[in-house]
Amino acid sequence: MADLNTYRVFFIKEKTEVTVKEGTTVLEAERIAGLSPDAPCGGAGKCGKCMVKINGAVEKACQTKITADTEVETLEKESEHRILVKGTERAVTFSPELEILDIEIPPCTVGENSSDWTRLCEAINSRRKKDIIFQPKLEILPAISRLIKEKNGKARAIVSGNQILDLKEQDGRPVLMAAFDIGTTTVAGYLLDGKTGEQLATASALNTQTEYGADVIMRANYSLEHGTEELSTCIRELLRKLIGTLCEAAKKSPEDIYQVSVVGNTCMHHLFLGIVPDSLVHAPYNPAISQGLMFPAEKFHLGIHPGGQLVALPVIAGFVGADTVACLLAVNLEEEKKMTLMIDIGTNGEIVLGNEKRRIACSTAAGPAFEGAKIACGMRGADGAIEHAHLVDGKLECKVIGGGRPAGICGSGLIDIIACLLDAGVIDESGKLLENPRVVQIDENTKKAYLLADPLESGDGKPVYLSQKDIREVQLAKGAIAAGIALLAEQMGITLEEVEQVYIAGAFGNYMDPAGACRIGMLPGVLKDRIIPVGNAAGEGAKLALLNKEELKRAERLARHTEFLELAALPEFQDQFVDELEFPEI
Template structure:
């Protein structure tokens, strides 16, 4: 079999690959981190590259293009950094990290330091703290480079089971080490000065970081291979800090309710809360806990990657160029763009706002189907009915015309995008309903709603209620708490008693497996529809 040379621009890398290799795999082999939310199945169209070879130049999907000659591959500009949430509501905690194992040794900086990491499906946040005062010395973040293998945890879990965990594990550990080096540089220390590290993530990210197969997450009863908290040598995971440093892994709760949820509960002090509280972390999964100090129940819903901009035709992550909010202002349809420039696409919070606008304006039927032009009769729909067009054989609503955008292509919301949003919002709404049923309470009895995570931080709660993702009667009870998982990881590494407390909470919280709940499918189907009259009818209890 022949080998062909692939030259990659703008990095100017060169690699030899066997005939028949896909360009996506060639890019991965070269060390590039191509965007491939669908994992290379050819369904998302986000891995487009420009190929130059003898006699032609064309734009194509890397996952569907096979190497059959020498060629040059031009990658799209990566653009600006994603808008990654690392801020969270800071909780005061006594500094008691438990560094007894380092007694008698003195680091070059004169102080031992601590690091914590929150591994999300899409992004990773890292923090550096002084081991004596607890002062934050630096923070940094990056995209999780496992995205090149698929946007969602199921894609990655399947890959890990079929091909082994090695590439996925090496990918995330490389990200962690890159952040560790960056944090050390920003904080004016050496990596060797770090004596203790904590890591949180959902059950799949937890397993892939440790190099453990997530096979249990793919079959009933969907249980992690490891649930207990771990304290192991950091060197076991090849983390480039002090050679004697230890690694704290917070406990998984069950199923896809992982160590990140345990960290959120630690931050919130769930074992001391008296009021009925819903803690909701919305991302590619929707993990949630409902209850208080007396009893708490958790579950996870497969929200899908729509809220991260994946599987959306003009979707993108929350970074410069993304439409992040859509609204009516002085009678005109308006939007804001991260960074203030021309739009390139739309991120999850913008998608949510757009759907709420389309629903309220009569463009969308409760079923989610776009209304026919001739039947549009609200003032907004009459004004903007010419925005309804057929794009790629699908009905679509154009948010930004060709002349308004950065690349001269319209930014729009298609009928397919609405369906993706319905799946995500329906899953979250169903989880909330079933948790209420499990606790024997009415939705209205929830006293506070804590929304954690990046999407929850940037979304408009009103839009979430209007489309039926969160019951509308809870609107005034919603507070955004930022990266609570990251804050929980920080608390755990600062205080060994708090780390032990996280293990007790994880062991005591009950778990509701929605996949085996006989009512889930029925309630999920009901929640796919958009609520009528602006969301006034979506506070039913079951």
């Protein structure tokens, strides 16, 4: 014992030791040690994903309190997660807000009374053929006289709007930009050349905020109780690490990055910026700020150039965020003539219906089940996850990521399994598991489940199964999405048959089998042949905002002119939702 009422906690595998106060949970100790534990339920003791081993016994880290010096063995976590970074690309003219200008600053002649700053601004305006009043930047002033003396005034100005970000020599150093899609579960990043727009590297990681809860409501509530600092700091540190990874891959320096764009749902957006999201968890569930933002990035400690800028795309509503705006940008819905349905199914489900004339958006609480949370054997897309399933001569056959034995079920596999069991008559339209040799009682808590792999058949010696409760979770998720689609069509004044194309964004949509999604009733069956996966459209939109200043303006228009439909406020929503809970008949 180090001091009275404090104890040492040693993490065996990581060879890391921290000192904590008595009563601290093991989960909190893991956070203090910087281990980024997985806790989808936010430490409520419900998900069983934060298991550790103490003195040979397996315990829930979130429920086990430190009362003595303790050695903790963290259990194997999902590795090599399959995080989607690629999306359907849309070619745009490279014309960024960030400009690289080679200029010549004339010296001040005898008898002249022109300041160094004035002559710098005149040189830039002459090069741009514009008359902009630049905001003075004291840090740049010493460089002006030095470049006039040492380089005859030849200089390179890095400019964005009415901001001069840097003034330096005309050297061979690159000028870079970076774009990030901050998802509730994963984060994807892209490094771009500021001179050509070329993509130099991509990187991704799990969102480290998952240790505070799997969904946005858990994280918002945590921030209301404890403040935003922990959640804001951990996501900013993750972006800093990803920037380092991107630059290492491209053999570049983070200090050459001058502009960073970020998109995410409204809660992720607010938490990254350090805004308490209290307005998101209380009626009428509105954002604290919705317009696009551009300000100095230095306060976010991303490790880029000290003069760099952060660009945060606008949001549409409390639960339709900048990631949806980025998706709309990527598929260019502002100029789309066809009636289009766009769905981004992540931990939250955002849906937009419309075209160039009119667009309506809504949000549904859809994602935790499809991200593996609240599912007994649920896991994210990693080695060992069942990703697809199909019937062969009436027998269920599963495809596992990595090709080995199954250890759990990811979202795309969850849909396929239920679709197959519906076709096989093992699940009825109400969602009830029927009598079958593989429908068994797993333990006293799981009374009825479909056994996919027994302990000898699985990859970790534990049974892999689909429980009755799991099926109910999927019904809730798919029912919310289906109800949202139906009510958007009604609000638009069209039938579902009139929807001409369906864009599915995000990793889940990319790997999901459209036939399975239609079979379980998540998507209308009439649209099965009109579904187009567009990958990480949010990431593509985040890049477009950097590559072309008109696309950045387009993002503002899309956010401002996309109507928001609050489903919970519609009297007919509950009836529609209940109707959509059942599975369709064959």
